[in-house]
Amino acid sequence: xxxxxxxxxxxxxxxxLSKYKDDDRGVEGFLNGLPxxxxxxxxxxxxxxxxxxxxxxxxxxxxxAVCISKISIDGSRQVIKFALSGDVIGLGSQxxxxxxxxxxxxxxxxxLSYASxxxxxxxxxxxxxxxxxxxxxxxxxxxxxxxxVGQRSAPQRIATFLLNMQERNxxxxxxxxxxxxxxxxxxxADYLGLTIETVSRTLTKFKLQKIIDIVENRHVTILNFxxxxxxxxxxx
Amino acid sequence: xxxxxxxxxxxxxxxxLSKYKDDDRGVEGFLNGLPxxxxxxxxxxxxxxxxxxxxxxxxxxxxxAVCISKISIDGSRQVIKFALSGDVIGLGSQxxxxxxxxxxxxxxxxxLSYASxxxxxxxxxxxxxxxxxxxxxxxxxxxxxxxxVGQRSAPQRIATFLLNMQERNxxxxxxxxxxxxxxxxxxxADYLGLTIETVSRTLTKFKLQKIIDIVENRHVTILNFxxxxxxxxxxx
DNA sequence: CGGTACTTTGATATTCATCAACTCCCGTGG
DNA sequence: CCACGGGAGTTGATGAATATCAAAGTACCG
Numbered sequence: 001x002x003x004x005x006x007x008x009x010x011x012x013x014x015x016x017l018s019k020y021k022d023d024d025r026g027v028e029g030f031l032n033g034l035p036x037x038x039x040x041x042x043x044x045x046x047x048x049x050x051x052x053x054x055x056x057x058x059x060x061x062x063x064x065a066v067c068i069s070k071i072s073i074d075g076s077r078q079v080i081k082f083a084l085s086g087d088v089i090g091l092g093s094q095x096x097x098x099x100x101x102x103x104x105x106x107x108x109x110x111x112l113s114y115a116s117x118x119x120x121x122x123x124x125x126x127x128x129x130x131x132x133x134x135x136x137x138x139x140x141x142x143x144x145x146x147x148x149v150g151q152r153s154a155p156q157r158i159a160t161f162l163l164n165m166q167e168r169n170x171x172x173x174x175x176x177x178x179x180x181x182x183x184x185x186x187x188x189a190d191y192l193g194l195t196i197e198t199v200s201r202t203l204t205k206f207k208l209q210k211i212i213d214i215v216e217n218r219h220v221t222i223l224n225f226x227x228x229x230x231x232x233x234x235x236x
Numbered sequence: 237x238x239x240x241x242x243x244x245x246x247x248x249x250x251x252x253l254s255k256y257k258d259d260d261r262g263v264e265g266f267l268n269g270l271p272x273x274x275x276x277x278x279x280x281x282x283x284x285x286x287x288x289x290x291x292x293x294x295x296x297x298x299x300x301a302v303c304i305s306k307i308s309i310d311g312s313r314q315v316i317k318f319a320l321s322g323d324v325i326g327l328g329s330q331x332x333x334x335x336x337x338x339x340x341x342x343x344x345x346x347x348l349s350y351a352s353x354x355x356x357x358x359x360x361x362x363x364x365x366x367x368x369x370x371x372x373x374x375x376x377x378x379x380x381x382x383x384x385v386g387q388r389s390a391p392q393r394i395a396t397f398l399l400n401m402q403e404r405n406x407x408x409x410x411x412x413x414x415x416x417x418x419x420x421x422x423x424x425a426d427y428l429g430l431t432i433e434t435v436s437r438t439l440t441k442f443k444l445q446k447i448i449d450i451v452e453n454r455h456v457t458i459l460n461f462x463x464x465x466x467x468x469x470x471x472x
Numbered sequence: 473c474g475g476t477a478c479t480t481t482g483a484t485a486t487t488c489a490t491c492a493a494c495t496c497c498c499g500t501g502g
Numbered sequence: 503c504c505a506c507g508g509g510a511g512t513t514g515a516t517g518a519a520t521a522t523c524a525a526a527g528t529a530c531c532g
Binding site for chain 1: 306308309310312313314316327328329330334335357358361364365367368369371372374375376378379380381382383385386387388426428429469470
């Protein structure tokens with residue numbers, strides 16, 4: 001595993017670096033190749049859009065993290081998704097946004113106006129197929145969240161969450177065992193249908209069991225991957 | 237309210253009945269107007285497809301009910317959706333079904349082959365826009381389920397479920413206050429992330445409070461709509 | 473009728489939320 | 503430079519909600 005990473009590094013270093021800095025992770029970008037996109041930078045905690053707002057843009061996250069959530073009448077919040085680099089937010093055909101989107105940290109976005117989107121769909125079949133695929137991924141992820149929240153215990157949920165974050169890292173950075181949590185405990189709690197106390201307790205329990213290590217609250221290292229998988233699957 | 241229902245009945249009785257029997261609810265059908273559809277009838281408990289199966293068809297439910305679910309490694313099941321008359325199942329662009337679809341009662345479906353679907357998308361922009369809208373609705377419904385399961389107490393979940401079922405009835409039959417539950421307590425429990433005992437207890441509690449009436453286990457009448465809404469919103 | 477699946481009801485156990493106190497970190501301003 | 507304050511996170515004690523276990527009741531279908 002480590003040898004493999006070294007190989008990649010070696011190969012890429014023999015090529016112009018600039019070609020791989022941004023492009024490499026941008027190749028898969030949904031909005032790549034579209035000339036009519038703009039850039040938007042939002043500060044930590046700033047809202048990109050709110051539920052009910054007229055839909056103006058579709059966004060692709062370039063750097064940072066965005067918390068997609070819904071808020072009930074009683075004030076309780078459910079986080080639906082953490083949108084990280086490469087993720088697209090604001091899909092869906094409605095006239096208004098049906099969720100909140102809040103940056104959890106300094107975040108850069110690529111934006112495509114909704115008018116452009118509708119036009120492109122009409123013109124470009126390949127793009128609309130891609131849109132269909134994106135919607136499908138979104139739906140699959142949301143369904144998996146339902147399973148996690150509906151059927152699993154607190155430790156199972158946390159373990160599942162950490163493995164998901166690791167999997168995302170793995171697809172993007174290659175450095176998989178260290179997870180940087182770009183969101184607060186409160187965000188995680190609202191995502192998993194738990195309280196911050198339960199999230200905190202469960203994480204420290206994992207730490208005491210040497211399954212993970214936590215430094216500076218936000219940096220998690222997976223020490224025992226197999227155990228974490230067992231936990232996620234409820235084999236314990 | 238009751239007078240209004242009588243009015244409707246009166247009006248429709250002065251018109252040829254056949255025109256309103258099946259057509260009326262079929263007008264909005266996603267697959268209407270497509271010549272290449274076939275019909276499929278499945279018995280109660282029969283699976284229409286399983287997770288992992290190669291995707292062959294897209295289905296629209298004509299009569300009956302279909303339980304869409306995912307099953308975890310440990311055997312626990314999460315119901316994602318109850319597909320009733322007018323609902324489309326098997327959306328999504330993947331090569332294989334990612335859920336189970338099981339008829340909870342005798343069910344009739346209209347089927348469109350996946351090959352046809354892909355071809356139609358390429359040809360017909362209107363259709364692919366409609367597909368996008370269907371996916372959006374599906375995503376919205378799933379997100380709402382996450383909120384219900386992640387943030388709400390057992391009574392809130394049951395109340396929300398009953399109101400949703402009523403809302404669906406209202407859109408289709410006009411007879412809104414009586415809900416026929418086409419699924420078992422077990423299906424409801426797996427949908428709401430509860431146990432069958434909790435579902436049963438909560439329903440009988442509502443019955444004792446005169447909020448609903450239950451006859452023959454499957455027929456629920458809403459007696460106090462406002463109270464039920466309050467319960468769903470957690471105002472109690 | 474008889475058996476099976478479904479449902480209800482009761483007693484108990486467990487998990488997780490709640491309430492409360494405390495620590496840590498960081499930035500601000502005296 | 504230090505005191506102050508606030509947000510984030512941790513830890514502990516307690517209680518409530520819901521799962522679990524168990525048993526009886528009911529509807530359904532051959």
